[in-house]
Amino acid sequence: MNRQATPTAAAPWTGRRRHAPEWLAPALFLAPALALLAVFLLYPLIESLRLSLVEWNGLGKGRVDVGLDNWSALLRDAQFWRALGNNLLLALMSVLVQLPIALALALLLDKAGRGSRTLKILYFLPLLFSSVALGVIFKNIFDPHFGPINTALNAIGATALAQDWLGDRRFALLTVTAVVCWQNIPFYMILFLAALASFPPELREAARLDGASDATIFWKIKLPHLQGTVRTAAMLAVIGSLRYFDLIYVMTGGGPEGASELMATYMYRTVFSSFQLGYGSTVASAMFLVVALIAAFGMRLTKRFETRV
Amino acid sequence: MNPAPLCSAALAFGLATAALAQEPKVITEWDIQTQPGGSKLIQEAQARFEKANPGFKVQRTQIPNDAYKTKLKIAMGANEPPCVFTSWGGGVLREYIKAGQVVDLGPYLAKDPAFRERFLPSAFDAITWQGKTYGLPGENTTAAVIYYNTEIFAKFGLAPPKTWPELMKLVETLKANDVAPFALANKAKWPGSMYYMYLVDRIGGPEVFRKAIARAPGGSFADPAFVEAGKYLQELVKAGAFAQGFNGLDYDIGAARRLLYSGKAAMELMGTWESSNIKNENPEFAKKVDFFPFPGVPGGKGQAGNVVGSVGQNFYSISTACKTPEAAYQLITTMLDEASVKARLADKRLVPVKELTIADAPMQRVMQLVADAPAVQLWYDQELPPQLAELHKDTVQALFGLSITPEEAAQKMQALAAQILK
Numbered sequence: 001m002n003r004q005a006t007p008t009a010a011a012p013w014t015g016r017r018r019h020a021p022e023w024l025a026p027a028l029f030l031a032p033a034l035a036l037l038a039v040f041l042l043y044p045l046i047e048s049l050r051l052s053l054v055e056w057n058g059l060g061k062g063r064v065d066v067g068l069d070n071w072s073a074l075l076r077d078a079q080f081w082r083a084l085g086n087n088l089l090l091a092l093m094s095v096l097v098q099l100p101i102a103l104a105l106a107l108l109l110d111k112a113g114r115g116s117r118t119l120k121i122l123y124f125l126p127l128l129f130s131s132v133a134l135g136v137i138f139k140n141i142f143d144p145h146f147g148p149i150n151t152a153l154n155a156i157g158a159t160a161l162a163q164d165w166l167g168d169r170r171f172a173l174l175t176v177t178a179v180v181c182w183q184n185i186p187f188y189m190i191l192f193l194a195a196l197a198s199f200p201p202e203l204r205e206a207a208r209l210d211g212a213s214d215a216t217i218f219w220k221i222k223l224p225h226l227q228g229t230v231r232t233a234a235m236l237a238v239i240g241s242l243r244y245f246d247l248i249y250v251m252t253g254g255g256p257e258g259a260s261e262l263m264a265t266y267m268y269r270t271v272f273s274s275f276q277l278g279y280g281s282t283v284a285s286a287m288f289l290v291v292a293l294i295a296a297f298g299m300r301l302t303k304r305f306e307t308r309v
Numbered sequence: 310m311n312p313a314p315l316c317s318a319a320l321a322f323g324l325a326t327a328a329l330a331q332e333p334k335v336i337t338e339w340d341i342q343t344q345p346g347g348s349k350l351i352q353e354a355q356a357r358f359e360k361a362n363p364g365f366k367v368q369r370t371q372i373p374n375d376a377y378k379t380k381l382k383i384a385m386g387a388n389e390p391p392c393v394f395t396s397w398g399g400g401v402l403r404e405y406i407k408a409g410q411v412v413d414l415g416p417y418l419a420k421d422p423a424f425r426e427r428f429l430p431s432a433f434d435a436i437t438w439q440g441k442t443y444g445l446p447g448e449n450t451t452a453a454v455i456y457y458n459t460e461i462f463a464k465f466g467l468a469p470p471k472t473w474p475e476l477m478k479l480v481e482t483l484k485a486n487d488v489a490p491f492a493l494a495n496k497a498k499w500p501g502s503m504y505y506m507y508l509v510d511r512i513g514g515p516e517v518f519r520k521a522i523a524r525a526p527g528g529s530f531a532d533p534a535f536v537e538a539g540k541y542l543q544e545l546v547k548a549g550a551f552a553q554g555f556n557g558l559d560y561d562i563g564a565a566r567r568l569l570y571s572g573k574a575a576m577e578l579m580g581t582w583e584s585s586n587i588k589n590e591n592p593e594f595a596k597k598v599d600f601f602p603f604p605g606v607p608g609g610k611g612q613a614g615n616v617v618g619s620v621g622q623n624f625y626s627i628s629t630a631c632k633t634p635e636a637a638y639q640l641i642t643t644m645l646d647e648a649s650v651k652a653r654l655a656d657k658r659l660v661p662v663k664e665l666t667i668a669d670a671p672m673q674r675v676m677q678l679v680a681d682a683p684a685v686q687l688w689y690d691q692e693l694p695p696q697l698a699e700l701h702k703d704t705v706q707a708l709f710g711l712s713i714t715p716e717e718a719a720q721k722m723q724a725l726a727a728q729i730l731k
Contacts (some may be wrong), residue, residue: 057404057408057695058382058385058386059385059386059404059405059407059408059410060407060408060409060410061408062407062408136562139559139562139564140562143554143558143564143567144553144554144557144558145552145553145554145567145568145571145573146567146571164553164554164557165557166496166554166557166558167496167553167554167555167556167557167558168554168556168557169556169710169712172557252496252557253496253497255496255498255556255557255706256495256496256556256557256706256710257556257703257706257707257710257712258703269699272378272379272382272383273378273695273698273699274695274696274698274699275382275401275404275694275695275696276696277386
């Protein structure tokens with residue numbers, strides 16, 4: 001039916017100009033963002049899912065449709081599962097190491113008040129370095145023969161502690177994880193500092209008057225106040241760890257013997273070194289699924305916490 | 310009517326068209342020569358080309374090794390490769406050839422037989438596929454040799470070993486004197502692969518690998534020679550022949566050479582490009598370094614003169630995406646002309662041309678080594694198709710780490726080879 005044929009009292013027919021439909025303005029505002037999203041997020045996502053179903057070296061026209069072959073190969077690929085395991089370990093370490101240290105530093109800086117500016121800058125520095133530069137620096141720091149760590153350990157007679165940090169498959173992942181933590185702690189520290197800044201001082205004053213100790217104030221007042229931030233930080237740390245790439249790629253390349261292989265380094269190797277664009281896309285898609293699942297699960301968990309508090 | 314505006318308009322138009330006509334045709338070129346010496350000589354060759362071919366301009370990009378491999382792969386995949394590019398020949402280049410992205414230089418070379426005749430015939434091996442030639446041999450002839458610190462050898466009364474037992478004896482003596490026998494930076498896995506390749510050659514001869522990769526009758530990566538090579542390799546590791554940390558040390562940041570310079574390690578198996586690295590980094594040390602070929606294995610089928618390396622390395626090819634292949638061909642021949650060959654020689658690089666007057670004694674020995682070699686084996690990681698090459702590097706690193714048995718490593722290679730080599 002013709003809409004204009006039924007004039008309403010609210011919008012009288014002007015005869016000359018029609019009113020734009022209500023959805024037009026928001027649509028116009030959203031369009032650029034949606035277009036960007038479609039081109040840079042949706043399209044690559046769908047394309048890599050599509051590529052996960054082909055066998056292709058990424059050159060020319062030789063694409064061969066192989067259905068779910070890549071996926072079934074992935075399920076049987078010990079290297080992939082090992083990489084996933086390493087990713088999960090990195091995630092666990094990030095939450096268990098990065099967050100407590102970051103929180104401790106934030107509390108310290110928050111309390112320090114005056115003079116904390118210099119410390120803030122100092123603690124923030126690791127985040128400002130490029131990961132590639134850091135990787136090269138730490139490769140030298142952990143050099144078993146000339147690195148300052150082993151040199152120092154040997155100098156104080158702790159020769160037994162001097163290890164082959166990056167070349168021994170028992171230590172490689174832990175070593176790089178330590179560097180990853182060191183680099184990322186400042187980020188979470190800033191997050192916690194911002195949350196602490198919004199902590200009303202009257203609350204602390206009141207608690208003090210009631211005779212609460214520092215420990216009580218921390219556990220009973222400050223920590224609950226920070227809860228939301230801690231949860232957000234934990235989610236970020238987990239998701240970040242699952243997608244991690246740069247520092248590990250530079251420092252060990254996923255080695256030795258795959259000891260520090262992550263999903264992302266494995267994907268890089270399959271695509272760019274082995275020329276298996278199809279299979280590499282399967283790895284990438286699997287990585288996406290894992291991250292999405294864990295993120296969804298994590299968010300539900302957070303929601304439940306929120307309703308309980 | 311005032312004619313002035315019309316005149317100036319015409320003038321402007323004329324200038325614009327003139328500018329358009331003079332717009333140089335750009336030839337893009339990518340290579341990996343980032344060291345000052347190598348970089349300069351290429352730049353000079355390109356300047357000569359531009360002078361001889363007015364209207365053309367070379368736009369050059371230099372990218373170090375591993376980043377280069379990735380960048381080229383992406384450019385090829387996106388169908389926007391440079392006009393002229395460098396490669397190591399072998400398996401990776403074949404992927405590009407199969408995708409129809411590399412120009413067959415046969416017709417060009419046929420027009421210019423004298424140019425082709427200048428090179429050693431084997432210089433074209435790595436860039437020939439199904440009888441067609443897809444590149445020109447560039448840069449240098451290289452062979453993997455064992456560099457050693459003559460001072461340390463003299464101190465303990467050692468001599469370059471000719472056989473495996475002699476080498477093991479040497480390892481023992483050095484160990485007893487607290488010197489690591491070998492420096493090895495195996496993070497990138499190809500440095501360790503050199504030991505394996507040599508052992509396969511010495512034990513089974515060059516045919517074993519050739520037959521395995523060609524899927525010839527009886528050819529297999531599970532051939533006893535591959536298994537034996539793994540055993541010898543692990544014997545060397547267990548004897549403590551390598552300075553600590555070898556599977557984590559990074560060759561690209563000089564981690565292995567540092568061990569040599571400091572005297573902590575006595576030897577290093579490496580391609581002859583190492584001479585130029587050592588000379589640039591540590592001229593003092595360069596005076597006391599010498600090299601010897603990889604020793605023979607008693608009872609092995611491979612002759613001790615066989616070499617792992619490459620006659621010509623960093624070959625120049627032209628992509629089919631290049632709009633001016635004729636000019637690009639002119640460019641790559643200029644990059645290998647008489648002046649370029651001389652400049653390379655001065656930079657301690659042996660272009661694989663027949664008549665080369667070499668004054669430098671060690672370089673003469675390298676040239677002799679390769680010229681006399683009954684067989685020259687191109688690096689496996691370049692010769693094999695990429696996926697198999699990656700597995701080769703992985704299994705060899707695991708052999709070094711003693712986390713895989715030689716039999717397992719051989720079986721893995723054979724299984725994948727059966728699947729992807731047809």
